[in-house]
Amino acid sequence: MNLPIRIVIADDHVLVRQGIRAFLETHADLSIVGEAEDAASAIALCSAQMPDVALLDLVMPGGGIEATRAIRAASPQTQVVLLTSFENAQQILAAVQAGALSCLLKDIDADALADTLRKAARGEAVLHPRIAARLMEALREDADPASGLLESLSQREHEVLALMAEGLSNSSIAERLGIGEKTVKTHVSNVLGKLNVSDRTQAAVYAWKSGMKQR
Amino acid sequence: MNLPIRIVIADDHVLVRQGIRAFLETHADLSIVGEAEDAASAIALCSAQMPDVALLDLVMPGGGIEATRAIRAASPQTQVVLLTSFENAQQILAAVQAGALSCLLKDIDADALADTLRKAARGEAVLHPRIAARLMEALREDADPASGLLESLSQREHEVLALMAEGLSNSSIAERLGIGEKTVKTHVSNVLGKLNVSDRTQAAVYAWKSGMKQR
């Protein structure tokens, strides 16, 4: 057996921290090297201790996501495992993109938590099944265009928008589609009108935000 | 107990289909209403049978992702569950965005498969833990900018680009940042030069493609 895995716990509820500590102390290979009750002290603690794993509550004073980002920046070898009571897909997505490795619900049992922490120390991610399900939902949602406005575009206008969204000028679009530049300008004007935006850049941004796939 | 869950299996290997069928037939509430060996016949079968769940191999002639998309379009009440041997995050992401509900690895045991199918019939998603881990990796990867060119931008230029990427005009950016429009134009010109693009739309597209997050 190697050195014990060094862990920092951050949660704004004392009871939760004590509970987790009590759970984890029954495992000899897990060592709790510090506790914090808000984002700022969690970040400071991780900067000082450089733990293997930081176990953070997603909702805590100062913000669990901000804490994740700061800890990952200050101490890259520290893997962040998030605990959450609720299943908010957007928050979880943001947390993952901020650098969180694993996400667990608080109803997890002690052995599974210990297992997740060991995996985290090795860089292996774990997603709670219910969280995974929510994440799937979220991904499916922002995958579907269904932004309404996009559907009002004609076939040709779609093509023109797609090329606009690649950064092409009117003349380049005309060349690519084999039509006149004046025609392209007409299509562009129609697209701007239908999308309710005032210039091609906003149209391109709209296309990207809507996840227009026809690249 | 309600009506049995109607399932279509699609896999290009006969042995796999027979194996799955043998597994599932031990469950009284699961009814296999058809088998297919490629995307085209799977789509046709689902259009005709309108099953509750389609169990597809991710790699099959015609493409599991295309099959997923077509089945979801032709028979929206059919939930798609994907089976895969490999853990390619990009493919899985694409599959989820094509409308797949759950993703499993082929090393799953029969009871877990049955459980996943029952959940799928109720619209509940299941992600295989190893797939979940890969998905997390992928999400973390395309979250980090690290596009090189972006790092040559100064702080102010970053801010200006971020606002360009939201579709703001020079005057709006000036207003937002509390500086003169001429100054904004200078920054914009510098950004265009550093990013090696010729207009603000291309810069905005670049920002989006690079996954610039500083919104």
Next chain:
DNA sequence: TTCCTTCTCCGCCGACAGACCGAGAGCCTT
């Protein structure tokens, strides 16, 4: 100090963008 970068701002000017006007041809529904 000197040099370099960054941020700020100025004027000039050509080029493209986008609005507004009209119009002909093809296609589909009524």
Next chain:
DNA sequence: AAGGCTCTCGGTCTGTCGGCGGAGAAGGAA
């Protein structure tokens, strides 16, 4: 046949964009 939609193209005009050259102030590095 009439009306509607789409795609095509034309002209005109105003505004913004973006390039070019210049410049002052502040801060850090050599």
